[in-house]
Amino acid sequence: MVTTNVERLEGELNEVQNEFLMANGMDFNVNFNVCGQSFCYEITDKQLNICKSYSYEVNFCSDLEKKRYIKRYAKLSLYDYLSKKFNVELPWGALTGIRPTKLYYQHGENREKFLKEQMRVSDKKYNVLTKIANAQSNYYEVSENNTAFYVGIPFCPTRCSYCSFISCEIGKLSAVNEYIEALCKEIEQSKKLIKNLRSVYIGGGTPISPSIQNVKKVLDAVGKVNCEYTVEAGRADCINEEVLALLKEYGVNRVCVNPQTFNDSTLQLMGRNHTSKEAIDKYHLTKKFGFKVNMDLIAGLPLENFEIFKNSLEQAIALRPENITVHTLCLKKGSKLKELCERLPEGEVAKMIDYSAERLEQEGYRPYYLYRQKYMAGNLENTGYSLPGEECVYNIDVMEEIAQNIACGANAVSKRIFVSENRIERIGAPKDVKTYIEKIDKLLEDKKKLFTT
Numbered sequence: 001m002v003t004t005n006v007e008r009l010e011g012e013l014n015e016v017q018n019e020f021l022m023a024n025g026m027d028f029n030v031n032f033n034v035c036g037q038s039f040c041y042e043i044t045d046k047q048l049n050i051c052k053s054y055s056y057e058v059n060f061c062s063d064l065e066k067k068r069y070i071k072r073y074a075k076l077s078l079y080d081y082l083s084k085k086f087n088v089e090l091p092w093g094a095l096t097g098i099r100p101t102k103l104y105y106q107h108g109e110n111r112e113k114f115l116k117e118q119m120r121v122s123d124k125k126y127n128v129l130t131k132i133a134n135a136q137s138n139y140y141e142v143s144e145n146n147t148a149f150y151v152g153i154p155f156c157p158t159r160c161s162y163c164s165f166i167s168c169e170i171g172k173l174s175a176v177n178e179y180i181e182a183l184c185k186e187i188e189q190s191k192k193l194i195k196n197l198r199s200v201y202i203g204g205g206t207p208i209s210p211s212i213q214n215v216k217k218v219l220d221a222v223g224k225v226n227c228e229y230t231v232e233a234g235r236a237d238c239i240n241e242e243v244l245a246l247l248k249e250y251g252v253n254r255v256c257v258n259p260q261t262f263n264d265s266t267l268q269l270m271g272r273n274h275t276s277k278e279a280i281d282k283y284h285l286t287k288k289f290g291f292k293v294n295m296d297l298i299a300g301l302p303l304e305n306f307e308i309f310k311n312s313l314e315q316a317i318a319l320r321p322e323n324i325t326v327h328t329l330c331l332k333k334g335s336k337l338k339e340l341c342e343r344l345p346e347g348e349v350a351k352m353i354d355y356s357a358e359r360l361e362q363e364g365y366r367p368y369y370l371y372r373q374k375y376m377a378g379n380l381e382n383t384g385y386s387l388p389g390e391e392c393v394y395n396i397d398v399m400e401e402i403a404q405n406i407a408c409g410a411n412a413v414s415k416r417i418f419v420s421e422n423r424i425e426r427i428g429a430p431k432d433v434k435t436y437i438e439k440i441d442k443l444l445e446d447k448k449k450l451f452t453t
């Protein structure tokens, strides 16, 4: 555990410590001082009862920038101490945030110096960021007018054992119709806030798990659009001809088919009600309807080794969907699955991630978006790859936070970007379905205020 005299920084410093597995259970203190032109930090290692000092010369233009740098260099000092103590360099160095690509863009011509020299990001990860920026170049546009429109349906047929979303098992919920009604109301009102619509994404949960009538109601509320339109069909056990025909009729042009793995015993262990063969069949069915396909795989699933992951990746490549996103398994502490996953040999997940980058690039895919999460196996990342020209605009606009994100549904977070002020305002809808239904009118009022004043 890390303590510090810097306000509201303990959480991020603990994230830095958590990235060093060997530091588990140890205690440190980070003490900050200004010494002349420099920021000085003293790291106290409480077990060894030793104290080490670090100082950095920092130039800043405003109080806000000063505060940001105090935090940034505090994390760096702790990273430097732990890296030396355990003789380990982490792939993302002292970066703990979700969006390393944002830092890449923000630092312009100084990006290499900042990321590699100052934040200790490895050459390999820096090169990935460069490739991503190249792949995004045809789409990357920071604009307060551009809009990504999100609709969330947080229901699934069963709950996967690794799931950390709010998704509910649809059979156990009585308020599905009421939810769809509130959601359609929110969609209708929120559509009025859209300026230049670049993408629509209906996600979940498994948004096609409600009845076909309810799915139709949502599609009706969204209406016809003239842009990228994605539905995260997700699980093979929900995909069928009837729902695909409906999506086609409403102008959806991209569908997510997410096998996660092509290993049947893992699918069973995770509580997914389908086999790998069914995922392959449903992929072909989706293609028969002419949709572009986004496919998700997960590296580091319980009891999977490199060979099993490699086989899943090869099967995905053989199908040749437009997008393949390779996620690193992310589990909350204490979960049963986490214990199983911790039995994976050291470095096994990193090997899977490296292999997927190499193989996908050999096969003509290129990385085009990337994000990190807390509790990720091996301090790694999620990377989306696409065939050139087939990038999913929604993923870029939302991950890079370069467009307004108008989001509808329980737990959905809307974001308004203020480009000249370099800031973002957010409104999060209630997580719980029942509270969302109850609070819908207040949410609509707040949202209107956010996007119009």
Ligand code: SF4
Pocket: 155, 156, 158, 159, 160, 162, 163, 164, 165, 167, 204, 205, 206, 234, 235
């Ligand atoms: S399909 Fe996705 S959202 Fe649904 S239970 Fe599984 S992991 Fe959670």
